[in-house]
Amino acid sequence: MSYIQPPSCPLPEYVRQALFPLPRAQWRDHDNFLTSDARALLRNHDGLKQQARQYHGAIRYLTNLSDQDRSHEDNLSLLTTLQQHLQSLLRNLHSHHGFEDSSVFPAVRLQHPRLNPAIELMEQDHAALDQLLAMLQTRSQDLPAALRLPQNLERALAEADNLERLLHGHMQNEEEILVPAYLIYR
Numbered sequence: 630m631s632y633i634q635p636p637s638c639p640l641p642e643y644v645r646q647a648l649f650p651l652p653r654a655q656w657r658d659h660d661n662f663l664t665s666d667a668r669a670l671l672r673n674h675d676g677l678k679q680q681a682r683q684y685h686g687a688i689r690y691l692t693n694l695s696d697q698d699r700s701h702e703d704n705l706s707l708l709t710t711l712q713q714h715l716q717s718l719l720r721n722l723h724s725h726h727g728f729e730d731s732s733v734f735p736a737v738r739l740q741h742p743r744l745n746p747a748i749e750l751m752e753q754d755h756a757a758l759d760q761l762l763a764m765l766q767t768r769s770q771d772l773p774a775a776l777r778l779p780q781n782l783e784r785a786l787a788e789a790d791n792l793e794r795l796l797h798g799h800m801q802n803e804e805e806i807l808v809p810a811y812l813i814y815r
Contacts, residue, residue: 637750638798644747649809651743659812667811673725674800680718681796684776685789687711692782699777717767719762722796726755729803736790737810747806761792 637644651659662668691699698704731745734748765788768775775781 637747637754637802639786640747640750640802644806647743647747648806649813651809651812653805653808656808661812665746665811667715670811671804674804677718677721677725678793678796678800680714680721681789681793684711684715684718685786685793687714688776688782688786688789691776692779692786693758705773708776711773711776712769715765715772717770719766722758722762726758730755733807737807740814741810742767744806744810748749751803751806754795754802758795758799761788761795764788765792 656662656667656671659665659667688711691704691707691711694704730752734752737744738748768785768788772785777786
């Protein structure tokens with residue numbers, strides 16, 4: 630499987646020039662941080678990235694086991710837990726970016742037209758993410774049985790790596806776009 634590169638990574642210079650000038654290092658000290666949507670966005674992103682890291686780590690753990698150890702009862706029960714974790718992560722990601730697509734991005738477009746090119750990139754990222762999420766959703770249906778085979782584990786590891794990298798790049802850029810707008814114009 631090839632890595633799905635989000636369109637926004639790295640943010641093009643024409644987009645960077647339109648962003649509000651507030652460096653990341655100053656966000657948490659900003660007067661509006663505790664009362665703005667910025668804090669909620671950062672916490673939500675942190676939670677989603679943590680879920681993706683946990684899924685990736687569990688797949689890596691299984692990949693490093695011998696066939697015999699992978700067949701141990703404790704590790705077989707891990708497969709079902711892993712399936713539930715992946716399905717929860719996918720639901721949370723769909724909910725998160727569905728809310729952004731239906732509420733956040735339209736509001737930002739209205740309030741800050743200068744950010745429209747940046748929002749367009751975020752929407753393209755969501756389309757790329759949707760492709761990966763759809764594939765992972767399909768795979769999650771038979772995950773416990775599929776991950777008993779080493780070749781499927783290798784594929785799942787590559788997909789988990791892809792998901793984690795895509796989320797990290799996309800969310801970092803999304804924060805660079807949205808957080809200063811939230812803080813300056815809460």
